[in-house]
Amino acid sequence: MSAISLENVTKRFSADTVAARDINLEIDPGTFTVLLGLSGSGKSTLLRLINGLHKPTSGSVTVLGTEVGTARKTQLRHLRREVGMVFQQFHLVGSMSTLENVCTGALGSLRGPRMGLFSYPKAVRQRALEQLDRVGLADQRFQRADTLSGGQQQRVAVARALVQQPKILLADEPVASLDPESSNQVMSLIAQIAREDDLTVICSLHQVELARHWGDRIIGLRQGVKVMDELAADVSSDDAMRIYSAQWASEAAAAERAGGQEEQLAASGGANLR
């Protein structure tokens, strides 16, 4: 069974803004998929459709066997525990220690508010420390989060996502705010943890070379349309760069107007492009 399945999914925010257009997608468990596309192409929307933050305008999104659009609140709550999220802006609480920030990842499975590290059950603190250790930051567990570097803060955010023991990790441009060295470290960490925990990862990126290096599969988005879906090993730098090219923008728009975009893009874009 697919970990994630999208059938004819469209997300329309307004008459002019269609962030996902008739997307079909099957994601196998334990795979690492990268979403590539220009700003505004619909990457975040796709991730938010998968974790239930957006409901599709039409079509269906099924995650770990639950159809997100029709799920009851309790089912959605359960599903959100199985789907960890990492964002470009790390969304840590700067004044809190790194360990407490990681503990907040368990809030979805705890009742009531928590204030202070020791308001969390010992088992959660223990799990948080283990995850902090995995990302190489156990020594900084009592340090305020806002004193860490960007790369370190993103590693804390990864640990926070892992503390809920997810089956799926969605990462929305996790390295867009980082320098190249920290970007590689964070991508390497996510890939290593995904392998160890058999996680299904979907990660949006802007960097073609990171996508080719770390992804098993690359999905290209353009104006909400899936315009590429290939094994990363089969995608050259030039292929991937075409997702961003101006010529492709006009081809995609023309195909959209003609209503037969998939066939036209395949014809004009070569074997790797759909």
Ligand SMILES: Nc1ncnc2c1ncn2[C@@H]1O[C@H](COP(=O)(O)OP(=O)(O)OP(=O)(O)O)[C@@H](O)[C@H]1O
């Ligand atoms: N909540 C919303 N309400 C209205 N329009 C939205 C909303 N979220 C996204 N959009 C629009 O949907 C389109 C796709 O946006 P989305 O954020 O999914 O793109 P993206 O590829 O993730 O962009 P970026 O790389 O800049 O994060 C854009 O035109 C955006 O303005």
